[in-house]
Amino acid sequence: MTQLTCFKAYDIRGKLGSELNEEIAYKIGRAYGQIYQPKTVAIGCDIRLSSEDLKQATIKGLNDAGVNVLDLGMTGTEEVYFAAFHLDVQGGIEITASHNPMDYNGMKLVRENARPISADTGLKEIQALAEAGTFTKVTAKGTTQSYNILPEFVDHLMTYIDPAKIRPMKLVVNAGNGAAGHVIDAIEDKFKALNVPVEFVKIHHEADGTFPNGIPNPILVENRDSTREAVLAHGADLGIAWDGDFDRCFLFDEKGQFIEGYYIVGLLAQAFLLKQSGEKIVHDPRLVWNTFDVVEQYQGEAIQSKSGHAFIKDVMREHNAVYGGEMSAHHYFRDFAYCDSGMIPWLLAIAVLSETGQSLSSLVEEMIAKFPCSGEINFKVADTQATIQKIFKHYADQNPAIDQTDGVSLDFGAWRFNVRASNTEPLLRLNIESRRDLQPKPMQDYVDELTRLIQA
Incomplete structure (x- = not known):
């Protein structure tokens, strides 16, 4: 029995060839299908050069386990999350290594209603079956059909803002040549149709699995210059950069300054509590004082959770929290099946800029001054x-x-x-x-x- 080292605490991630390949991807798909016995699973993949082949191998494993598959094509992780709670499916798989090096890939797995599968909630069982290879024969194989989730996903995103209230602004958007570009294009089309006066300045926009401008990971200081420079060069109101599978977004103010994710948690907590006081806000323990301050000021309730998406989602479900935020730039939303999204945060940010008439720097400068932090x-x-x-x-x-x-x-x-x-x-x-x-x-x-x- 071969031990698989690509299984981690929250997802699957490993070096291509030795730790993750098409044979292993097939076994993972087969094990997922046999253990959960879903009727239909949605699957998508990021832009990495290996992702499409790994996706096809996973689909074959699912089909051989008797599972029908909706192939979403090239997607970000949150498009799979959305499909998993929005469509009549019983699970979802995204093939992605997010911000890992070029020679890595991985998978993020969810069950019905986009409930996470992590080491504590099923990933170890999938690993054990994939390692053992004791697959049961099925009488009828599953089928596969293509499905375009993008229009429904963008319609859902629009529910987080009032398009009529968005004031004129210019946004620099940096997809890092990852998966975010196609969603930005669809949002831009939607904005034009609704006469929302937002201009997009696109950099590193084309999806390109060779990552000509480096692996998209804006949390690294050396990866921020292109967004900062574009904000300054174009006189933009806001800069937005994403990681490869765009489940995290990073914001830059109108001066080109990178805003730590910690203060964005405060800003988004404020956005929700302005709409409805008394709501619960979940946060991680790494940096807390600013979150306490904002949540108290706007009559909410702060609830602490262990870091990591599986823990945050569980705590949010338990307390029916409207929003959860980690300083690592993962932001979770009750109306998004408690999943993390890299698209909802910047939409909420432009709504707050529009409602207050303030700049991003003025909205966060008092937070930063009151509660300075080191960054991670x-x-x-x-x-x-x-x-x-x-x-x-x-x-x-x-x-x-x-x-x-x-x-x-x-x-x-x-x-x-x-x-x-x-x-x-x-x-x-x-x-x-x-x-x-x-x-x-x-x-x-x-x-x-x-x-x-x-x-x-």
Whole structure:
């Protein structure tokens, strides 16, 4: 029995050839079909050069398990999520490696109503069956037909804004040569039909699996220049950049400044609470003070969840939360079956800009000033848990408030930090924030102090 190393905590991801290939993709499709026995599954793939072949192999596995397939073609992950809760299907699969290197690919799997399949909710069972290969014979194979989900998906996106209230603005949109471009084009057509006065300036727009401008991952500082420069060159009101499967979007203000995902969580929480006070907002434990502040100010209720999409979605369902946000730029919406979307956040942002008449920089500058943060800093360490214990011991005599929801959060009043092991890479992730009103030290002092401790 061959052990498959491409199965991770939340999804499937591996190096092409050795960890993920068409034979493995076939087995995954076959195992998914045998375990869940759905009548129909929707499947799509990103623009990577290997994605179409892996998709066809997965479809064959599903068909051989007796499952009918709707082939959505080239899609972003959220188009598959949308199909999984919008159409009469019992699951969805997106072939994508998101922002991983060129020689990787993967899959994101959901069940009916786009419920996530992660290590705790079925992925291990799929892995075990795919490894064992003990597939049962079926009497009737499934069929496959093509389906264009785009028009229905764009109609759904329009329900998050009032097109008549959008004021004139210019947006720089950077698809990073990933899957986002076709959706932007469809939204642009919809805007024109509705006379919405938004002009799109498109850069790195064409879907191209060779990624001529680098892997689309705007969370990396070195990948932000093209969006920033275009915002400044065109005098745009907003810059938007996506990762490869566009389930995350990153916003730049009219000065070309990258806005940390943490403050966008505050902005979107505000957008929902302005419509309906008392709603519940779910957030992760890495950075929290600004979210607490906004949610309290607009009469909502903040609920903390472990980081990671499977945890956030579960907590949102449990509390019927309208919105959930992670500082990593994953944003989740109740009306989107609690799934994450990279299209809804920027639509809500232009609605807020229109309603308030303010610029993005003016909307977030007070948040940034009140609660400065370090941004996420990653360290390669030999033993993540031992390093966390070392940090714990170092600060024990300062009697911080301790929260172990996810990794370790230590709160000293004027500043706090969270340190946690990555769920997807051999990294330790550090986030620090402080409170202006309690006169903390400069942020760099805290960064230097913890960097020395971690690297010692």
